[in-house]
Amino acid sequence: MSNKEQQQAKERILNASIQLFSQKGYDGTRVSEIAEVANVTKALIYYYFKSKEEILDHLVHSLLENATAITMDFIHTNIVQMIKDGRLDILPDRLHFADNEAIQCFLENAQGYFERVLDYVLEYRQILRILMLESLKDSKHRSELFQLMDFTLNKEENLIFKTISEADQDFSYSPDLLIFNFFYTICPLVNFAVYFDDYQAMSSLSGEQLRAAFLRSSQIVFRSLVVGRDILLKNNGLELKNQVCNLKVGI
DSSP: OOHHHHHHHHHHHHHHHHHHHHHHOSTTOOHHHHHHHHTSOHHHHHHHOSSHHHHHHHHHHHHHHHHHHHHHHHIIIIIIHHHHTTSEEEETTEEEESSHHHHHHHHHHHHHHHHHHHHHHHHTHHHHHHHHHHHTSSSTTTTSGGGGGGGGOOSTTOHHHHHHHHHOTTOOOOHHHHHHHIIIIIHHHHHHHHHHHHHHHHSSOOHHHHHHHHHHHHHHHHHTTEETTEEESSOOTHHHHHHHHHHHHHO
């Protein structure tokens, strides 16, 4: 078998696993079924992967690795570069921008980044569906979905935290920011991707209309953190309350 044929066989195994895991669940899928759908032998599956569990681990690792690459690209070209240029200063409770042009530039780039992430989770929504199913079951894989929280940990092994904190030592994830990131950013993205096909089937919206509506809704949530030339990183009481009231008036 040539290198190209080996790669194609491995991709068929992974694609078959995604298909079956999302349809039948991880526990309900047998290796023999993966082999049948992938049109390979069980022996070839075990050549590439020691077990069915290793297949799932590979899928999760690839998902997180690619998501991290997208995020790091945004961090380096926007947050770190703006700090170096003196256009952004990270304070304990907020991102403070030098002028209106700086914050508008950041907001536009942040929107582009969010769209990139959205398209990524939509492309790999079947894998997210598997993780969602496993998270709701009493199984050893129930914590796989929560690996997404690794993006929001104040630890040196968290490449995102390490990169930003090296550029500005005042950066840290406050409890408010941790909650916001997971329940108002990560969870909505995952839920939207997981239920995208079902919602589209039940609604009169096209896929593009559904995507655009989600982006508009997400922008409303994110804009609630913007106060003047600042983006709040934790709940500052009156400031946030006034901003939410202004958004409601705008709606």
